[in-house]
Amino acid sequence: MEHILKNGIVYDPTNGINGEKKDVMFKDGKIVDNVSDDAKVLDVTDKVVMAAGVDVHCHIAGPKLLLGRLYRPEDERKGVKAKTGVTRAETGFSIPSCPATGYRFSRMGYGTVVEPAVPPLEAKHTHEEIMAIPNIDVPTLPLFGNNWFVIQFAKENNIEDLAAFVSAWLKITKGYGVKLVNPMGSEAWGWGMNVHGIDDPAPFWDTTSREVIRALAQANEMLKLPHSIHVHPNDLGHPGNFPTTVNTMDCMKDIQKNSEYRNQTMHLTHAQFHSYEGTSWRDVESGVKPVVDYINKHDHVTCDVGQVTLDETTTMTADGPMEYDLYALTGLKWANKDIELETASGLVPFIYSGRNPVHSLQWAIGLEIFLTVEDPWKVVLTTDSPNAGPFIRYPRIISWLMSNQRRMEMMDNKEVHSWSHRKSSLATLDREYDFQDVATVTRAAPAKIYGFEDRGHLGAGALADIAVYDLEPNNFDPSRDAAAVEKAFSNALYTIKDGEVLVKDGEIVKVVPSRHVWTNVQGFEEEEKRVLEQIMPMFNKYYTVRFENYVVHDQYTVPEFEYKVNASK
Amino acid sequence: MKQITLTPKKFSSIALEFDELSPDEIFDWSKEDFEKYEVPIGNSRFPLGNYFDIEVEGSAESPDEVKMIIDGDAGRIKYIGNGMSAGEIVVNGDADLHAGAEMTGGSITINGNAESYAGREMKGGELTIHGNVKEYCGTSYIGEWRGMSGGKITIHGNAGKQLADAMSGGEIFVKGNCDILAGIHMTKGFIQIDGDVTRWPGGQMKNGNILINGKLGRLLEGFVPDGVIADPEIDGIQFTGKYIKYIGDIGVDGKGTLWLNAEKNSDLV
Numbered sequence: 001m002e003h004i005l006k007n008g009i010v011y012d013p014t015n016g017i018n019g020e021k022k023d024v025m026f027k028d029g030k031i032v033d034n035v036s037d038d039a040k041v042l043d044v045t046d047k048v049v050m051a052a053g054v055d056v057h058c059h060i061a062g063p064k065l066l067l068g069r070l071y072r073p074e075d076e077r078k079g080v081k082a083k084t085g086v087t088r089a090e091t092g093f094s095i096p097s098c099p100a101t102g103y104r105f106s107r108m109g110y111g112t113v114v115e116p117a118v119p120p121l122e123a124k125h126t127h128e129e130i131m132a133i134p135n136i137d138v139p140t141l142p143l144f145g146n147n148w149f150v151i152q153f154a155k156e157n158n159i160e161d162l163a164a165f166v167s168a169w170l171k172i173t174k175g176y177g178v179k180l181v182n183p184m185g186s187e188a189w190g191w192g193m194n195v196h197g198i199d200d201p202a203p204f205w206d207t208t209s210r211e212v213i214r215a216l217a218q219a220n221e222m223l224k225l226p227h228s229i230h231v232h233p234n235d236l237g238h239p240g241n242f243p244t245t246v247n248t249m250d251c252m253k254d255i256q257k258n259s260e261y262r263n264q265t266m267h268l269t270h271a272q273f274h275s276y277e278g279t280s281w282r283d284v285e286s287g288v289k290p291v292v293d294y295i296n297k298h299d300h301v302t303c304d305v306g307q308v309t310l311d312e313t314t315t316m317t318a319d320g321p322m323e324y325d326l327y328a329l330t331g332l333k334w335a336n337k338d339i340e341l342e343t344a345s346g347l348v349p350f351i352y353s354g355r356n357p358v359h360s361l362q363w364a365i366g367l368e369i370f371l372t373v374e375d376p377w378k379v380v381l382t383t384d385s386p387n388a389g390p391f392i393r394y395p396r397i398i399s400w401l402m403s404n405q406r407r408m409e410m411m412d413n414k415e416v417h418s419w420s421h422r423k424s425s426l427a428t429l430d431r432e433y434d435f436q437d438v439a440t441v442t443r444a445a446p447a448k449i450y451g452f453e454d455r456g457h458l459g460a461g462a463l464a465d466i467a468v469y470d471l472e473p474n475n476f477d478p479s480r481d482a483a484a485v486e487k488a489f490s491n492a493l494y495t496i497k498d499g500e501v502l503v504k505d506g507e508i509v510k511v512v513p514s515r516h517v518w519t520n521v522q523g524f525e526e527e528e529k530r531v532l533e534q535i536m537p538m539f540n541k542y543y544t545v546r547f548e549n550y551v552v553h554d555q556y557t558v559p560e561f562e563y564k565v566n567a568s569k
Numbered sequence: 570m571k572q573i574t575l576t577p578k579k580f581s582s583i584a585l586e587f588d589e590l591s592p593d594e595i596f597d598w599s600k601e602d603f604e605k606y607e608v609p610i611g612n613s614r615f616p617l618g619n620y621f622d623i624e625v626e627g628s629a630e631s632p633d634e635v636k637m638i639i640d641g642d643a644g645r646i647k648y649i650g651n652g653m654s655a656g657e658i659v660v661n662g663d664a665d666l667h668a669g670a671e672m673t674g675g676s677i678t679i680n681g682n683a684e685s686y687a688g689r690e691m692k693g694g695e696l697t698i699h700g701n702v703k704e705y706c707g708t709s710y711i712g713e714w715r716g717m718s719g720g721k722i723t724i725h726g727n728a729g730k731q732l733a734d735a736m737s738g739g740e741i742f743v744k745g746n747c748d749i750l751a752g753i754h755m756t757k758g759f760i761q762i763d764g765d766v767t768r769w770p771g772g773q774m775k776n777g778n779i780l781i782n783g784k785l786g787r788l789l790e791g792f793v794p795d796g797v798i799a800d801p802e803i804d805g806i807q808f809t810g811k812y813i814k815y816i817g818d819i820g821v822d823g824k825g826t827l828w829l830n831a832e833k834n835s836d837l838v
Contacts, residue, residue: 074713332714349714 002027002039003499005466008049009473011439013377014448014457018436019473024049026464029499033460042501046472047493050439052111052465053394054446054456056304057230057269058385060101061115061129061138063122063337064316068095068347068386071335072314075349087508094313094386098132103508104392106135109467109492112447112455112517115140116179116230116269117318119339120147121545123173127556130514135502137561139450139517141230142173143318144216145180146187148341148542149535154215155207163219164527165535167567170225171528174518174552174560177227177450178220181318183209185234186344194321195234197244198251209234210251217265221258223521223567226451228259228302230267236322237273242287245274246294249301261451263299263377270306270384271295272366281358286424288368296374302449303373304380307366307397308359309389310416312351317387320344341542352389354410360417362388364424370401371429376440377448394442395489399482401433401441406482432479451563464499467492516557523567570636571596571629573603575621577641583611584665585620588648592632592656592675600625632656633675642681650677653694669696672720682726691720691739701726704748707741708734714754717741733760736777740804752779755825759804773818774825778803780812784833792817797831797838813837 005024010017025035059065069076069092078093079100090100105113118126118140130138144150144166153162166178184202185195191203198209217229233248235241249268257265268274277287295301315326320336323346327334335347352359366388373379381398385391400407411421421427433441447456454463471478471488478485491506502510539547573595586609595603603623607614617623629635633655643649644663651667654674663681670689679687682700688707698706702724708731709716716735727745736755743751746764753772760779762770768787770779780803792815799811803826811831817823831838 071712073711074709077710 001499002035003042003464004035004039005042005044005049005468005494007043007045008047008468009435010049010458011435012051012458013436013440013444014051015459017458021046024458024466026466026496026499029464031458031460031462031464042494044468044493046474048435048469048471048473048488049458050109050467050469051443051447051456051458051462052467052495052497053105053109053442054450054452055105055110055113055382055391056267056380056446056449057116057306057382058113058391059115059117059316059387060113060385060391061098061133061140062118062126064117064345064347065095065129066125067335067337068314068316069097071333071347072349075314084508086511093392094311094390096390098129099134102134102136102511102514106495106497106502106508107491107506108392108394108489109469109495109503110136111463111465111467111495111497112137112139112452114138114176114450117181118142118173118175118179119318119342119345120169120173120175121339121342121543121550123175123552124556127174127516127552130516131556131558133514134511135497135508135514137515137517139176140174141177141179141227142169142175143179143181143343144169145183145212145231146185146318146343148538150216151184151187151205151207151212154212155205157211157215159215159218159222160527161531161534162215163222163567164524164531166216166219167223167521167524168528168532170519170521172551174516174557176517176519176563177225177230178216179230179232180213180216181232181343182234182236182322183212183231185209186318186320189320189324189344190338196238198234198247200234209248213248214252214255217252217255221256221265223524224258224565225519225521226259226261226563226565227449228262228265228267230269232269232317232319233274235274236270236317236319237276237325239276239278239280239284240287241274241276242290245271245291249294249298253298253300255300257300259451261453262449264302264449265300266302267449268295268301268303270382270388271303271369272306272308272362272388273384275365275369284358284361284423286361286365286368288365288372288424292369292372295378296372302378302380302445303369304382304384305366305369306382306384306388307370308352308362309383309393309396310352310354310359310363311389311393312349313386313389314347315350315387316345316347318343318345320346322346323348326350340544354414354416357417357419360420361423363416364420364426367400367407368424368426368429370433370441371426371431376433376437377445379441380446380449381441392490395486398433398438398442398489399478399485402438402478402485403480403482404430404432405479435473435478464496466494466496468494513559515559515561517561517563518557519563519565521565521567570634571625571627573635573637574624574626575617575637575639576624577620577639577643578622579620580642581610581620581645584645584647585610586647588651590637591650591653592635592637592658593652593654595637596629596632596635596656598625644681644684650675653677663700669694669722672696685729688717688720688722690715691717691722693720695720696722697725698723699725701745702728704729704731705734706732707736707739708732716754717758727764728762733758736760746783752777752825755779759806771817771823771825771827773821773823775821775823776825778826778828780808780828782830782833785829785837788815788827788837789818791820791823792827793819798828801828803828
């Protein structure tokens, strides 16, 4: 089937197209340069056309989500929408039901969403949940930062065996890349402790975060993985944590990149939570400057923001000790989970409010990062959903980025507390994103950071994942009408996935199963076998499941999307 | 004034849902509007007229001029007066789940028994139950930590388990007996129970007052005695007689107060 999207205003940063009126053609699920006269015409004259969105970091599937739904039935009361002829019923706001997750991303024009924290032990369950989420491709990042085998290899500085372990575990879990959450901190949580900074060794192992980060980064490059290591540094959400963040980025600047497509060797996730100055919540201030200065001056790091959206939401992370701190701070209900040899996790509801000084400052810090990172290819729009706010608020964040007027209005009429401008530089930043910047931070940059050569752009050969929004950039000033921007990006005129129209006029018209996207490393088979044999005694001694049941079998990843990678040694 | 009388004529074993029939919605409805209206039953809707004889007398300009009478058994009608802000509802029989849930004003009188979740997350108004009420009366929604915050519930019969879970305001009066964990997680508000209580009132309460005039079966360990007080004044109400005062639940650093009738609970003095 051939299609032609006619006369749209196209934003495709990867291919240097900035608001040109042109046609986008696709055939059999791929973008093409030419179609025959039989092609079906979709008229999108003067409307915004972009590649479908790519989300680098959104918790949408896995044990944390399940626990959240069990633990917060009250959240399921929000966002209730009746079934239609095409869709199932929707429930939930910060932790929506699986079908609602797919529909809502699809309505916003997204095509690929990364689930960024999968304990390998729970990978099977994560893939089961992905089977219930429609309409988006889902790569997953297994957690490696507190894994006992990883720590052992890092301690011995045995990079080759670590690479073989990672390669094997990506196959076992059907994972896409390497995630680290509070390296050594979540392990220390098993002893009721945390680590502070990258040189604070965890008990028993006497190994530091620096050693684990460096070892995994080297293994990641040895395997030539499409994505770099994806790091949630130590000290999340602690006033005065910015030196830890800078040290984390700096500790691996000498590690050589081994990828032609991406630029970075480390992705810093939810930078907002890691950019605080001060010593307590009383004297906390924005610590964005040193963090962003570092990112601006170095090319080995990219980041996503984790923008606070000022909603009632649910925090969930493999940073177990941080969740305990949050529980101690709020007194709200807290769930904690230990994942055997791999990680810990926690969950606490959280109410971000514009009346609260700290939350307002967090809101400002996120926007400060967006507006001060000079190169939009280095920063990605996220809310660490649902941690800083649910993903359905992305359009609202876009409206803030595009409108200085709206940001000033929020500060002037006290929609946010005065800490937002007294303790950050936000009020002095009048930069506004244009549509090209928005396309960069929501599609082009995320795809490049993840090494997706086939998404995030509209060049020939790319997947026909396209979004059209009901805005006419030539007759519309986004800085003067933030509400219209939010509405348009919330309800795509068209969302096209693999050449199929899934959303039309903001409504789901077709539901397709989501693909499980994973990385299959070639060329490490012998080493994998040897390492597996080597670690099996420890596996059998400490895990509560047998290895045969631990592996994610093929039937859990239907349909799948496999990226083959030839590792270099 | 407008008086709407619904007389049940056909019983449905699957519950009818009445949350759309609050005075806020129906104050300007005519008899024809009611007959036209289809009431949710399970996953479908059916004409209200199949289940009730409908009478409408008088007229109303606003919800507070409405009196709706369900003249018979409403034991399979859920969400009676759910979210109502004004007006009056009288049920001349039993009521099913969630009667008066989330109401912010007006009054509901149930002249029979009420099922669970009566007055759930109530913010204002008055709910009177002349029979017994089951579990979770005046509580939060499941999982929710913000419960009843205002209004008044009076139960002339007995109350079930976990009365007023997570209550943060308002008043509840139970004339009969009460089952376990009344006022659990409460942070503010007043509960008075005139009958006997099985055990554990005030578990994890942070603040507020619970007064028990009957015999308490068993006290939680998190409550510490604070003397015997004669004729206490609590939340502006003057009580006569001697009460044993407890502070708790210390397990959560609670500063709530539990008042036990000293005469009935002399074993604790």
